[in-house]
Amino acid sequence: MxxxxxxxxxxxxxxxxxxxxxxxxxxxxxxxxxxxxxxxxxxxxxxxxxxxxxxxxxxxxxxxxxxxxxxIGSAYLRHDPLERLARPLLVQLVAEVGQTAHLGVLHGRELVYLLKEQPPRPVTLVTDVGVRLPATLTASGRALLAELPPAQVRALFPSPDAFVRRTDRGPATLTQLRRLLADEKRQGYAVEDSFISPGVTSVASAAVDHAGHPVAAISVTFRTDAVPVSDRHLLAHRTRQAATALTRRLHG
Missing domain, CATH: 1.10.10.10 (Winged helix-like DNA-binding domain superfamily/Winged helix DNA-binding domain)
Known part of the structure; x- marks a missing residue:
């Protein structure tokens, strides 16, 4: 310098x-x-x-x-324009699916929640605005990681020590993570079932900027036993639509 x-x-x-x-x-x-x-x-x-x-x-x-x-970081979370662009989409999403919705962004190996919208009778969750969780264990985190170049994912998770587990589920190696990200990128959304909290499932999809770089993820979280497996694709489809709408808003 x-x-x-x-x-x-x-x-x-x-x-x-x-x-x-x-x-x-x-x-x-x-x-x-x-x-x-x-x-x-x-x-x-x-x-x-x-x-x-x-x-x-x-x-x-x-x-x-x-x-x-x-x-300063907390003020950013409160006033970031991304929050203003995404909040109406989350409100609409919650009204349509009746489940809790989040907006999250990557910060290194972690997923940080910027927004949380809840239905009238929400499920108690560990997630809240400002909470950080291992990106590999959250649907939002993996939806964003799936849009990153492989070299960047490798740099974030160079060894098994970089992986964290909260339950007995979730990727523990770069090979396992890459396989999971490839599958989720092909289907257009990520799914997390009991990786963070037993009995709680999330689906998420990423919004990207003009260069195709992942900016934020929109997710829907629900009790696993409350939504039949056959109906989850509907939640995933609606979540993906919300993320696509946020992408359009980011592009102006």
Whole structure:
């Protein structure tokens, strides 16, 4: 990084780097990632700590995102234009199918929920706005992963350690994930049955931008025993229609 890069740019690069890490990291990694000398990195981190954007863990000698960064992220979730484009579609979807609908986006290996619309008598779910779940275990996450280039999926999940399980179901290797993504991409939607919570099923489809890159997924979640298997394709079809409508809205 050249010496004439504004301090604001350096600050944003530090925040961006920390946001992509699975946890707090040593100063040396931050310094290397943003191209700053150790002394400059230290002073920049001190200023960011004072403002609440970074937190220092002295026992571990590591730095992570602070509360102020979380507040900015929360504001994004509340005001993102994507939410405004998708909410009417989710409201309509819930009215038609009578089940809970979500809007989710990928963040690294996780699926983050931005919106949740519920019917009058909703099913109790672990999902809510701001909740993060392993992308490989959610229908929304896999609907989005299925639209990514294979090399990008491989980079996200380079080893078995990158896979998480909450029940006894779900892909545990890259080979298993690729097979599942290929099947779901062919059918145009993803299905998750008890990967997150036993007895709960979701179907999801992805919306894409002008370049075909996945932007967000719309999903419908329901109790497994409440919807016959023969009727699930109808929910999947309606979910896919909602995602297609969001794609058109994203294209303007």
């Amino acid at each position: 050249s010496g004439n890069v504004p301090a604001s740019t350096r600050t944003l690069r530090v925040l961006t780097f920390l946001a992509t890490q699975p946890g707090p990291v040593p100063m040396e990694r931050i310094s290397s990632a943003v191209g700053l000398p150790r002394s400059s990195t230290y002073h920049l981190l001190r200023a960011m700590i004072d403002e609440g954007f970074v937190v220092h863990l002295p026992e571990e000698k590591r730095y992570g995102l602070g509360v102020a960064a979380f507040e």
